[in-house]
Amino acid sequence: MATKSVPARPVPRIYLATPELDDPQPLIASLPGLLATADVAAVLVRLKPVDQRSMISQAKALASAVQDSGAALLLDGRVELVARAGADGAHLTGIAALQEALPSLKPDRIAGVGGLATRHDSMTAGEIGADYVLFGEPDALGQRPSMEAIAERLQWWAELFEPPCVGFAASRKEAYEFAAAGADFILAGDLIWNDPRGPAAALAGIEQAIRQAYHAVAGKAGAEQG
Template sequence: MATKPVPRRPVPRLYLATPEVDDPALLLASLPGLLAGADVAALLLRLKPTDQRTMISRVKALAPAVQGSGAALLLDGHVELVARAGADGAHLTGIAAMEDALPTLKPDRIAGVGGLTTRHDSMAAGEAGADYVLFGEPDARQQRPSVEAIAERLQWWAELFEPPCVGFAASREEAYQFAAAGADFVLVGDFIWNDSRGAAAALMDAEQTIRQAYAAMPGTAKVEQE
């Protein structure tokens, strides 16, 4: 028996969710600094519901700042607006929503999915072509699994499957735990925007916390038959 090291996954990256956006000018004022100060892979834009033309205008107002920083711009739902607004993809909730969206989004745009309550649903999403799976977000009643359960699901996925997994972190402490569990991305949102120090400081802090968790992870190895 010989032991061969398994290449470590890259450092987990941030996936920043916005507050619900009504006036994009408020967000646009802070976005360049936020995205320049931390390694944000993608931004999840949550739009306040209104008519389609207005929502498209809001996306177009924000897209250059996001995409110009190298981050992907995803809409929270609103699949029908993605191409028209110039976004990079959409985040869907549940298998059915993802399957409905795939013909619109593929092959050129990102289709991420959450609302995966069982392992079977998670595997079905991956097999159907999800570009990532999200674990740990609140449901319609604002309930979510325990931190331990979310970390366990992330670890299970990271060990067995290729598509990236995302951990929904409601605090800096959760960001640490989910990065340590093997998340490829850590989604951060409300606790960043609500930080009394300002969102930029909170986001940089979250990135540093993720890097600390990654650095503390033990190396992994697998046993192969010679």
């Protein structure tokens, strides 16, 4: 796996995760306006398990709304639906799921992966072809590492490896810390949809936190070089 060179680092971008969707129509109607409020690189779609025909129809409708706004659409798992739904890729959990999905996703679609409990798992994911690695998401029991541990893992990865890293943020403070640590993308889900101000205000706030972190780190680096 290639190690990372050190060009000027771009501002981290948002990776927006939907709630588990039963009826996606309300979200489809609001997506264009929502995605226009911030720099969203991709949307991770979580579909409630129903019959395959319905899920394909739902994913197709979402894909049009997301892709027309300039973002990529990934399905949470559901690798078998990706091509038929016109999705850009899938997010997998764990090395075994990634290995199983790679033949059907590569080379044309994105294969991202989370559920990486150890550094060894993370390096294995990069070596076998993951397009990004995700750190900090809850496990099956809803448990997460500390904010400091997630930031440390992101910093380690960003300094050494080429594939992008994503930090799962459960708060604006985490979005700031993970962007400062070196995350290429910040995954934001429940903190967007559960914000009492509404998702557009929440999304704009997360982007502001990311940019503040980016400029703080860039300013510090410039001062050190000077």
